[in-house]
Amino acid sequence: SQQGEEDPQALSIQEGENATMNCSYKTSINNLQWYRQNSGRGLVHLILIRSNEREKHSGRLRVTLDTSKKSSSLLITASRAADTASYFCATVTKGNQFYFGTGTSLTVIP
Amino acid sequence: DAGVTQSPTHLIKTRGQHVTLRCSPISGHKSVSWYQQVLGQGPQFIFQYYEKEERGRGNFPDRFSARQFPNYSSELNVNALLLGDSALYLCASTGGGQGLQETQYFGPGTRLLVL
Numbered sequence: 001s002q003q004g005e006e007d008p009q010a011l012s013i014q015e016g017e018n019a020t021m022n023c024s025y026k027t028s029i030n031n032l033q034w035y036r037q038n039s040g041r042g043l044v045h046l047i048l049i050r051s052n053e054r055e056k057h058s059g060r061l062r063v064t065l066d067t068s069k070k071s072s073s074l075l076i077t078a079s080r081a082a083d084t085a086s087y088f089c090a091t092v093t094k095g096n097q098f099y100f101g102t103g104t105s106l107t108v109i110p
Numbered sequence: 111d112a113g114v115t116q117s118p119t120h121l122i123k124t125r126g127q128h129v130t131l132r133c134s135p136i137s138g139h140k141s142v143s144w145y146q147q148v149l150g151q152g153p154q155f156i157f158q159y160y161e162k163e164e165r166g167r168g169n170f171p172d173r174f175s176a177r178q179f180p181n182y183s184s185e186l187n188v189n190a191l192l193l194g195d196s197a198l199y200l201c202a203s204t205g206g207g208q209g210l211q212e213t214q215y216f217g218p219g220t221r222l223l224v225l
Binding site: 004030031033035041042043044045048088092096097098099100101102103 | 114143145151152153154155158165166168198200202211212213214215216217218219
């Protein structure tokens with residue numbers, strides 16, 4: 001099974017609202033990355049957080065990492081219709097294995 | 111600057127055939143990774159190559175193989191195709207020597223349909 005599990009599987013919000021997605025994983029990691037995918041095409045990197053970091057920001061994105069709970073969250077503030085996409089967390093282990101989560105499908109309604 | 115490019119964009123094969131997918135990394139990037147994404151699921155890691163050497167391998171059968179060329183481009187080969195190999199195949203490149211530990215830049219993918 002994949003390393004990461006995300007919830008919710010699907011999320012629908014109004015434009016301007018905040019969206020929060022959660023990712024849980026199973027084994028120790030070196031870092032955790034979040035990616036966005038539009039319409040089943042290539043993935044776009046959003047943010048990378050290392051295992052010794054607890055929080056990172058990038059524009060409207062805020063990522064937290066709790067290694068004791070093996071979980072991470074991605075917060076998108078003031079969402080826009082263009083944020084509609086699937087969002088994946090990905091964990092990189094010390095053994096150089098790379099695991100994507102199951103993904104959250106976000107729909108932002110204009 | 112050109113991003114990661116992949117060819118072909120779409121491909122239809124029949125069971126038992128062989129397929130070769132190609133990837134060119136971002137100029138200056140020396141690491142290439144391959145992923146399989148079945149419809150409705152997250153991508154699964156297949157291989158990582160750095161400086162023409164395999165640095166990581168996911169849980170895929172030996173029917174899957176890859177190589178990296180001196181110009182850092184890469185090929186993914188799949189033999190004896192099965193229906194279950196139908197998927198979007200993604201290639202990603204990274205700029206430094208840390209490979210999977212770094213930000214990966216993905217290509218648009220090759221969509222393979224096995225009939």
